Amino acid sequence: MTDFLVRQIARQPRNLGARVALGLALGTAALGLRLALSPWIGSGAPFGTFILAVLVAAVFGGAAAGAACVTTIGVGALLILEPPGAGEIGVRRLYLGLVFFLASSSFVIWIVSLLRAALAREVAAREGERLLQLELHHRVKNTLAVVQSLADQTFRSARDPQVARRDFGARLSALADAHDVLVDAGWRPVTVGTLADRTLAPFRPDAPNRVTLEGDPVTVAPEAAVALTLCLHELATNAAKHGALSVKDAQVRLTWRTDEIGPRRRLSLEWTETGGPAPAPPEGHAGFGSRLLTRALAAQPNAETQLSFPPQGVCWRASFDL
Secondary structure: OHHHHHHHHHOOOOOHHHHHHHHHHHHHHHHHHHHHOHHHHOOOOOHHHHHHHHHHHHHHHHHHHHHHHHHHHHHHHHHHOOOOOOOHHHHHHHHHHHHHHHHHHHHHHHHHHHHHHHHHHHHHHHHHHHHHHHHHHHHHHHHHHHHHHHHHHHHHOOOOHHHHHHHHHHHHHHHHHHHHHHHHOOOOOEEHHHHHHHHHHHHOOOOHHHEEEEEOOOEEOHHHHHHHHHHHHHHHHHHHHOOHHHOOOOEEEEEEEEEEEOOEEEEEEEEEEEOOOOOOOOOOOOOHHHHHHHHOOOOOOOOEEEEEOOOOOOEEEEEEEO
């Protein structure tokens, strides 16, 4: 019963005209009931008996309905409920009762408005909690799916369990860093620059100028941010082991830009390595790193990726619609 009342109170008419009409209807009904009782209680206007109508109007229609109900009752009482032949004292009593009625009704409407506001906040908090639980459930499932995929792909073709465990731990750390960035941003879109700087920070402490980041201040959605973090971490890890970051004086450059293609905005990224050892393309089946770099962004709209191994260093290009 309580939940039913809460839902009904929360569903007050949104249209101002409907709320005013509710107040007028309740005021008219209260006056009609008062007239029907006149043979038993006389024709005076005991305004205190109308407070219930004002309370109901304010609860289910808000302040506008309450004010309309008060106006209807006040005007109607003065016009049709004044006792016949009332003397000066009777008139004073009538107007004094009206003053007390207006004051009492105003207080009732004010209190009900405060209670309605508190109820609205409570309902909004419950709905927000419900949506948060659903969103958390969705994110946890997605994160567990990513972790499971990382574990399967890392250990499936591992030759050295110790190396596989170390690689898996590093990828989990990169995933955790991506979530840290998203949490700091309230799980809203984050800039590519912030994401890249956070992901590549462990690879830049000794020679930060060897890794160059250039691009527009563009934001990407959380799902794309996670996939992009994993790709950048994989590129940086391979560069530190076998590529440009494994020798002195070599360079890594990450650039990105956005292009307007009709109604769409498209993000393009490019990772290039120069000055390092000549890369060796993977023999036979592509390893997990190569598969990750070519497939991690596949869920993004119109995604395209290309991984190549020119003599000057690894080159990775990716683009997708924002």
